[in-house]
Amino acid sequence: MTNVRLKVASKERIILVSLFSIIVISISIDLYGDIQENLPLKHFIHELGLLSLSLVAAIYQMLLIFKRDQEITSFASQIKDLETEKAAFKQHFAKVKNDFTQVLDQQFTTWGLTPVEKDIALLLIKGMGMKEISQTRSTSEGTVRQQAATIYRKSGLIGRKELAAFFLDELFS
Structure with missing residues (x-):
């Protein structure tokens, strides 16, 4: 299950990076065109602000995805540890149960x-x-x-x- 979740997170990361890359490239191309056309400084600052916000949002989203991936990896590790612990407990309990059954049988025979x-x-x-x-x-x-x-x-x-x-x-x- 965790492998599936990690694959989904990887796909999300690719889609998100692609979308933000398209936005950044589009705004950058538009800014370049605006510079060539000598548009007013106000328009240039407005689009530069959009570019900056897009970059900040992209970085923020990447950090969130990275943090979530770390948490998923940590949870996967914890689940694996718990499964190992559970298997060891079951094995130990089976031995205890077998030993107890032998004790019962010995006492029944004694009686x-x-x-x-x-x-x-x-x-x-x-x-x-x-x-x-x-x-x-x-x-x-x-x-x-x-x-x-x-x-x-x-x-x-x-x-x-x-x-x-x-x-x-x-x-x-």
């Missing part, structure tokens, strides 16, 4: 949970309700409640909140 119970425990930690879990796993809600009770018994924990807190307290302490 002697079956693969199905591990899955249910993970869904409970994620905050899903019994109905959601039963729909996700295509089982009855009663079966999920029974499996959750088995998980709490094997882990020695009282309920869903304590199960989640068991892992989250360690994570944030």
Whole structure:
């Protein structure tokens, strides 16, 4: 996107310089003709003023375009830096997530949970309700409640909140 914007700015610069060049050249040619015709000094000063104003406006516009181009380049650099930072964060977060998943699995194994119970425990930690879990796993809600009770018994924990807190307290302490 920034490359497109820079190309547009370059086209704007070319058009602007061309227009001001045409104005300056036209006024200069007219001034030369006026000098040859010996027109009154007032007319000559008037056109010289127009020429000066055109030059000042051209320079001012070029400075504005130059400043905007610098800002665009700076923003493009900042965007690139943020994208690099975001990619690094995502990579780091993926590793942390993988490590946390391994810790969960190790603890579930220590508690002697079956693969199905591990899955249910993970869904409970994620905050899903019994109905959601039963729909996700295509089982009855009663079966999920029974499996959750088995998980709490094997882990020695009282309920869903304590199960989640068991892992989250360690994570944030």
